[in-house]
Amino acid sequence: xxxxxxxxxxxxxxxxxxxxxxxxxxxxxxxxxxxxxxxxxxxxxxxxxxxxxxxxxxxxxxxxxxxxxxxxxxxxxxxxxxxxxxxxxxxxxxxxxxxxxxxxxxxxxxxxxxxxxxxxxxxxxxxxxxxxxxxxxxxxxxxxxxxxxxxxxxxxxxxxxxxxxxxxxxxxxxxxxxxxxxxxxxxxxxxxxxx
Numbered sequence: 001x002x003x004x005x006x007x008x009x010x011x012x013x014x015x016x017x018x019x020x021x022x023x024x025x026x027x028x029x030x031x032x033x034x035x036x037x038x039x040x041x042x043x044x045x046x047x048x049x050x051x052x053x054x055x056x057x058x059x060x061x062x063x064x065x066x067x068x069x070x071x072x073x074x075x076x077x078x079x080x081x082x083x084x085x086x087x088x089x090x091x092x093x094x095x096x097x098x099x100x101x102x103x104x105x106x107x108x109x110x111x112x113x114x115x116x117x118x119x120x121x122x123x124x125x126x127x128x129x130x131x132x133x134x135x136x137x138x139x140x141x142x143x144x145x146x147x148x149x150x151x152x153x154x155x156x157x158x159x160x161x162x163x164x165x166x167x168x169x170x171x172x173x174x175x176x177x178x179x180x181x182x183x184x185x186x187x188x189x190x191x192x193x194x195x
Contacts, residue, residue: 001170001171001172001174002114002171002173002174003168003169003170003171004114004116004144004168004169004171004173005143005144005145005168005169006141006142006143006144006145007068007069007095007096007116007140007141007142007144008068008139008140008141008142009066009067009068009069009095009096009139009140010064010066010067010068010069010132010136010137010138010139010140011067011069011070011071011128011132011136011138011140011151012058012059012064012067012069012070012071012094012132012136013058013070013071013072013128013129013132013133014043014058014059014070014071014072015058015073015129016072016073017073017074017075017100018073018074018075018076018078019072019073019075019076019077019078020077020078020079020080021077021078021079021080021081021082021084021085021106022079022080023043023045023046024042024043024077024085024088024089025038025041025042025044025082025084025085025087025088026041026044026045029041029044029084029088030082030084032084035084035087035088035091036091037091038084038087038088038091038092039088039089039090039091039092039093041088042059042088042089042091042092043057043059047059047060059092063136064136066093067093067094067136068093068094068095068096069094069095069096069097069098069140069142070089070094070096070097070098071097071098071099071125071128071129071132072097072098072099072100073099073100073122073125074099074100074101074122075100075101075102075103076097076099076100076101076102076103076106077102077103077105077106077107077110078103078106079103081105081106081109082109083109083112083113085106085109086106086109086110086112086113086115087113089110089115090110090113090114090115094115095115096115096116096117096118096142097110097115097116097117097118098117098118098119098120098125098128098142098149098158099117099118099119099120099125100119100120100121100122100125101119102117102119107161107164111164111167111168111173112173112174112175113174114168114173114174116142116144116160116164116168117160117161117164118142118147118149118158118159118160119158119159119160120149120156120157120158120159124156124158127154127156128140128149128151128156131151131152131154132151135152138151138152139151142158144160144165144168144169145165145169147159147160147165
């Protein structure tokens, strides 16, 4: 069990509402055998021309290189259900997201890989984005227990789903680890079932 109490790192804002999973990770990359290289394809069609020339995009901007907290708009991760979208985000180096709202299935897929999602008002997100844009070297400190962000000596109250918060604080977010750690109990229970 890995307990996640906080996330620290520099921030990056990816603007726009209703950024769907097809934009986050284009469908042609879903045929990859593993998630290992998914980070390379994050927002690929928005970030690169057909000839692979980089477009102007925050994720291509060197001043945000190494950022690990992504600020997004409303209804982020909507569209088709694909676990590849959170995997691409995480494997790009993003360890937490703060947005106005998130699609429910996307949210569950993020929790399953240990990526906390926080929500805040548009006004708060705009303020955070302005601070990051003014100085991309500043560190954001997300406290899961307190549901707070500290940035540039300011503290913001955030929201995180109670069930997700509890999972991160108790280390229960990774269901596969829970199953592996409880094989004896699972066998005992299955032996007592009448079927």
